[in-house]
Amino acid sequence: MTDQMKAEQTEAPEKVDGVRVGEARPAIPGMDQEGEKLSPDLAADDTIRARRSANAGSDSQIMHSRAERPWSFDVADFSLPTGREEEWRFSPVKQLQGVFEDAASDDREGDPAASYALEVPEGWDAGTLAGGQAPRDSVLRPADRAAAVGSANAGEARYVRIPENSEHAEPVTVRVAGRGADRRSNSHLVIEAGANSHTTVVVEHTGSAQHNGNVEAIVREGASLTLISLQRWDDDAVHVGQHDAQVGKDGSYKHIAVTLGGRIVRLNSNVRYEAEGGNAQLFGLYYADSGQHLEHRSFVDHNSPRNTSNVLYKGALQGEGARTVWVGDVLIQKEAEGTDSYEKNQNLVLTDGARADSVPNLEIETGVIEGAGHASTTGQMDAEHLWYLMARGIPEKQARRLVVRGFLNEIVQQIGVPELEDSLMEAFEAELAISDN
Amino acid sequence: MSTLEIKDLHVSVILADETTKPILKGVNLTIKSGEIHAIMGPNGSGKSTLASTIAGHPKYQVDSGEILLDGEDVTEMSVDERARAGLFLAMQYPVEIPGVTMSNFLRSAKTAIDGEAPALRTWTKDVKNAMGELKIDPDFVTRNVNEGFSGGEKKRHEILQLELLRPKFGILDETDSGLDIDALQVVSEGVNRAHEANDMGVMLITHYTRILRYIKPDFVHVFVDGKVADQGGPELADRLEEEGYVNYLKGAAA
Numbered sequence: 001m002t003d004q005m006k007a008e009q010t011e012a013p014e015k016v017d018g019v020r021v022g023e024a025r026p027a028i029p030g031m032d033q034e035g036e037k038l039s040p041d042l043a044a045d046d047t048i049r050a051r052r053s054a055n056a057g058s059d060s061q062i063m064h065s066r067a068e069r070p071w072s073f074d075v076a077d078f079s080l081p082t083g084r085e086e087e088w089r090f091s092p093v094k095q096l097q098g099v100f101e102d103a104a105s106d107d108r109e110g111d112p113a114a115s116y117a118l119e120v121p122e123g124w125d126a127g128t129l130a131g132g133q134a135p136r137d138s139v140l141r142p143a144d145r146a147a148a149v150g151s152a153n154a155g156e157a158r159y160v161r162i163p164e165n166s167e168h169a170e171p172v173t174v175r176v177a178g179r180g181a182d183r184r185s186n187s188h189l190v191i192e193a194g195a196n197s198h199t200t201v202v203v204e205h206t207g208s209a210q211h212n213g214n215v216e217a218i219v220r221e222g223a224s225l226t227l228i229s230l231q232r233w234d235d236d237a238v239h240v241g242q243h244d245a246q247v248g249k250d251g252s253y254k255h256i257a258v259t260l261g262g263r264i265v266r267l268n269s270n271v272r273y274e275a276e277g278g279n280a281q282l283f284g285l286y287y288a289d290s291g292q293h294l295e296h297r298s299f300v301d302h303n304s305p306r307n308t309s310n311v312l313y314k315g316a317l318q319g320e321g322a323r324t325v326w327v328g329d330v331l332i333q334k335e336a337e338g339t340d341s342y343e344k345n346q347n348l349v350l351t352d353g354a355r356a357d358s359v360p361n362l363e364i365e366t367g368v369i370e371g372a373g374h375a376s377t378t379g380q381m382d383a384e385h386l387w388y389l390m391a392r393g394i395p396e397k398q399a400r401r402l403v404v405r406g407f408l409n410e411i412v413q414q415i416g417v418p419e420l421e422d423s424l425m426e427a428f429e430a431e432l433a434i435s436d437n
Numbered sequence: 438m439s440t441l442e443i444k445d446l447h448v449s450v451i452l453a454d455e456t457t458k459p460i461l462k463g464v465n466l467t468i469k470s471g472e473i474h475a476i477m478g479p480n481g482s483g484k485s486t487l488a489s490t491i492a493g494h495p496k497y498q499v500d501s502g503e504i505l506l507d508g509e510d511v512t513e514m515s516v517d518e519r520a521r522a523g524l525f526l527a528m529q530y531p532v533e534i535p536g537v538t539m540s541n542f543l544r545s546a547k548t549a550i551d552g553e554a555p556a557l558r559t560w561t562k563d564v565k566n567a568m569g570e571l572k573i574d575p576d577f578v579t580r581n582v583n584e585g586f587s588g589g590e591k592k593r594h595e596i597l598q599l600e601l602l603r604p605k606f607g608i609l610d611e612t613d614s615g616l617d618i619d620a621l622q623v624v625s626e627g628v629n630r631a632h633e634a635n636d637m638g639v640m641l642i643t644h645y646t647r648i649l650r651y652i653k654p655d656f657v658h659v660f661v662d663g664k665v666a667d668q669g670g671p672e673l674a675d676r677l678e679e680e681g682y683v684n685y686l687k688g689a690a691a
Contacts, residue, residue: 383495
């Protein structure tokens with residue numbers, strides 16, 4: 001538990017459905033300043049299309065709401081992160097210089113920095129979109145330096161359009177394979193799920209690169225899209241990315257980030273709503289070994305009434321210097337009456353020397369909601385779990401494995417692609433073997 | 438024929454602040470295969486401490502004395518070794534384990550106890566039959582261990598394991614608590630089946646005499662303040678039913 005969370009718990013209560021609101025809403029420095037300005041110049045810069053919430057003064061230098069976080073397509077609007085900024089303070093920014101640079105992909109003749117493969121089912125549209133060409137850039141708004149340079153340098157975005165009313169039982173996989181740890185790769189993927197379509201799209205990352213990949217998902221009315229981002233990189237890969245989605249009326253969006261590989265991975269999974277009746281589920285599963293920094297940030301923007309969201313990220317850590325970060329923002333705007341939302345992060349620390357940071361931020365601007373809650377737990381394996389299994393004759397090592405697999409299984413069960421689920425369970429076995437758990 | 442022998446056992450509980458508090462103050466007890474021993478006594482007398490200590494819960498520390506299973510000192514063994522040696526504790530508060538299915542758990546436990554995986558066909562049939570006898574819903578095997586189970590379901594699940602794992606000695610820690618009369622009967626029948634099928638020795642820990650209508654003890658021991666204060670045959674239970682523990686408690690206070 002971070003100091004902020006401790007501090008938050010001692011705040012004077014003023015609650016709606018058990019959640020602090022109004023003046024008692026957490027306003028501790030660092031707690032809800034995800035959008036703190038990157039440089040003083042930004043405040044005066046008209047090109048920044050940042051919105052301000054009603055509770056912030058126009059001359060405010062400090063952002064009080066996640067909604068105020070600036071976003072821009074212009075790289076110049078974001079200075080190089082130093083690590084002192086709220087949204088970069090957990091990240092190893094020195095090692096991220098390669099993906100902060102305003103640079104093109106290191107593509108060579110017949111040898112791209114990252115190869116890209118996709119077999120589109122019959123009837124689907126697949127093509128490319130230039131910067132600003134609809135529906136590109138209609139949903140994804142670069143919210144930090146990494147996302148802005150990624151967007152600016154991606155060139156033609158890959159575009160997949162799932163036809164209206166289509167149902168495709170088999171998942172469709174986009175394979176991104178990095179071809180060199182020192183090679184910069186920028187990509188932008190736009191997935192548009194046509195009205196009332198039902199699909200699962202898997203974006204699989206393997207190999208190695210300095211990968212800056214943005215993903216933009218547009219879920220049309222009544223559509224259901226499961227988007228699984230698999231990070232199965234080699235040990236020396238660096239990956240930053242912003243995945244933004246907009247859920248249409250009665251639409252349903254499930255984003256699952258699964259991060260096992262890579263030296264540094266930092267993914268932002270954001271969602272907002274176009275109308276009412278939408279449901280968003282943001283799931284995450286990560287397993288960090290010695291030397292890995294795996295960071296996941298989620299932001300659910302309840303910007304319209306009567307939508308639901310559920311966020312659950314679970315992680316396991318093992319080995320000296322294994323590091324994970326989860327920052328989960330949920331904003332329930334004034335107009336978002338009837339919202340029902342929940343977010344939770346759980347971390348299982350399997351050895352000494354590992355560190356998990358977990359920061360849930362919940363901002364509520366209306367009391368007329370169905371529910372809103374957040375929870376975070378980080379700890380070692382529950383000794384009572386081991387006790388029960390061992391009391392049935394199961395040796396300690398096997399008991400520990402059962403408990404870890406069980407812990408991670410809650411997210412794996414959400415995937416709904418049997419081969420992928422099996423493959424992940426196998427990968428966990430290999431991970432567990434590393435720490436001799 | 439097996440023997441579980443407890444000799445002058447002194448045990449302390451390790452408290453949250455890591456200080457210890459003595460609970461058992463010299464327990465002597467011998468159980469042989471096929472025998473049913475009821476351990477009775479008021480709350481706080483150390484009955485459950487005895488059960489958890491035999492199974493090896495890390496919260497309890499043996500200060501002196503011995504627990505011998507066929508002459509081997511159980512206190513030297515790890516928790517899982519004790520279970521594989523033939524001891525089974527039906528817990529008062531079975532633990533919920535998220536994400537681990539019952540079928541996976543039961544198979545893992547059976548494999549560990551027997552030293553080899555059970556033959557798939559007979560195992561599935563055995564599990565199904567045992568579940569049927571205990572009136573456990575068939576879809577229960579797909580649920581996670583004890584997760585969302587009612588108090589009665591958890592107890593039936595403990596007895597299911599007792600029947601499937603076939604221990605030499607079954608230690609039942611207040612298995613009757615929180616059961617309605619129908620569930621009590623179902624659970625008791627399960628214990629009796631395990632007792633008959635495997636000549637299992639039983640240590641039945643209970644606060645109330647009610648369960649003794651269904652599971653007939655050969656011996657009754659009364660626990661007071663961490664020691665056996667009285668023992669006898671089944672007639673002792675009848676006397677406790679009428680008089681309660683009050684006479685023993687007076688003695689302990691004096």
